[in-house]
Amino acid sequence: MRVLHMIPDISVSNGVMSFICNYAKAMPSDIVFDVVYFCEKQPSRQSDVESWGGRVYKIDPPSPKDIFGGKMNAFFSKHKGEWSALHIHCPHFAPFIAPSAKRAGIKNIFVHCHTTEYSLVGNSRRNQILSLYAKYFIDNKFACSKKSGDFWYGNKAYRILSNSVDCKAYEFNPDVRSSIRSQFGFCDSLVIAHIGKTDVTQKNHPFILRIFEYVKASHPTARLMLIGAEPTNELTALCNSLNIQDNVMFLGARNDVKNLLQAADVFLFPSISEGLPVSVVEAQAAGLPVVMSDAITREVAVCGDVVIKSLDDGAASWADDCIAASKVVRKSTYSQLVDSGWDITKNAARLANIYKSRV
Template identity: 35%
Template sequence: MIRVLHFVSTPAIWSGVMSVIMNYYRHIDRTLIQFDFLCFSQCEDSYADEIASYGGRIYYVKKPGSSIEAMIEMNAFFKKNKGQYQWLHNHEVYLSLYLWKLAEHHNFGNFVIHSHTTRYSDNWLNARRNQLLCYPIALMRSNKIACSIAAGEFLYGKRMVQQNKVFVLYNAIDCQKYRFNHDKRAEIRSSLSIQDKLVVGHVGRFEKQKNHDFLIESFYFLKKQYSKSVLLLIGSGRLKLTMQQKVKALGLEGDVFFLGQQNDIQDWYQAMDLFWLPSTYEGLPMAAVEAQASGLPCFLADTITKEVELLDTTKHLTLKKGPEFWALEAREKVNIIKREDAWRKVENAGFGIERASVALQRYYLNEGVK
């Protein structure tokens, strides 16, 4: 059996990266390949129980670079676990050089870097730091994965992608799980008393990247045009309170639902009529794939790769024209309701987890891109 050690900041349920990893973990052949996790940030709401049920383990260390103690602790971990893993799969790209050197020193196995995004950070100072830390990646003898061509070109450069030296592994999902369900739609809408409403939805953490300011302002203008409309916001995050205050200031308190983190996210897509994702950047947003699998017409910011445009009803809109433009465009989508077969189209576009997990399995077994 091949054991893979995933290095990721946290095993939290709200983590988009962990959501991607867990989708693959659930569907990969665990008699051949087993996952463990090395993290530096603990949390209560995590995948710990599910990981344990699959035979996986989670190890915690101090954040690398935070202190001399952290460096000693990491070195001790690698020394102790030498020979246990065939792969070290790194999702924290700014720590790639440090981890690569540790892995080389301890002969830890194959090393792979995984690019999940197209920007180094929301924070200017962190972005400059991470950019500097990522410069050596181009010179490192390592395997390279990206969630999209755009994410690959961002971190590794166009030439690497064009020369097929980057394995593009989409953020795949169980498409049939998101298949449109009339009964679930009626149930969710009834529970919120929004049966006769135009329902705009969004799934994402309340962080700067997701651009909730723009989203809420767009809905404000839509509400002016179409009074029977509501906005469902699913997710948690640091800016949630700020956005709640913004909703109150705009007089939208009864029309915007802050639904928090939801485990049955596939059910909530059924209740929506439109899906908006005005992110300032993304690698390849899983929420957009999920929304399309449920047949939702989607508005995606033009900052998001067109690789995720999987249905005819999906549209990339510029952020430069402002929130009112998004609201005007939304009115044209109100009557689009045929959604039943969308999941098959998304699956056939290469985003089905069954085929994608087999591709990742082969990658591990064949020791990367040859």
């Protein structure tokens, strides 16, 4: 059977796209994921989709101007009979997509929320209203966490489908750590890592830089790896004003995140809001101590080396905790994450059974 996943963009830096890829690669051979998107961002993961036999489609953005679904009707009519299920990863897009899919004969429609905000870039009220369709008219609901599910669906029934990872692929490896640190010339430097796009304000990059200013004050050779982040005028100016510009690495979208995490000493994640950040799971899978904000659901704090702090605490306090956490002796957390239900293998099998039970 083929399942169509709808997502705004398929870029490497899109965490939800990483979720789709992780599950697609762990699916049994008789289930294949296709992907439809509408926003072009590079670099993309189209080659990843094609590697597992999936197909990629680009459509026009869902819009109230197409209220009667003319373009959506045409898309699903053209591909009628190809998909056994539709998995929509943004609840507020459901009213533009689900009716056309139903008219084309797709009976099994799933909606999936990944955030605890109606919008990360504005339009919150609009998206809240649009999401009511998913809340009341789509029976199969997924959420990345209880916090996210309660936010989007209220008292309606939903399943939690965790942002699982391939725990074995991320498992701490001293040899890989040594190799990557050598490539970057880290030597004995304290290395702090963060994963997140700079065009998403919830990731709190200005605060990250201010925290790192205090880290550098006591550890002059410290490095900050901003994975997935591109330099902006604002952040570049802030780096210069804090005199940390030579120690901060804007690494942009990467395909080697699991190796970069091996090279780090601590994972910093002071987000303003999140659904359930898969990057925090990845960091723990790599055996990294984590310092994260209390705005993030505690469901993601799997291992013991997780420090949870208030965003009201000053940057100096956050820096102290990062430095203290960096002294933790790294070890494999594979068994701990698997036993806690975060490994992709078991969760992919569960999702496959859900898909098949509704065919």
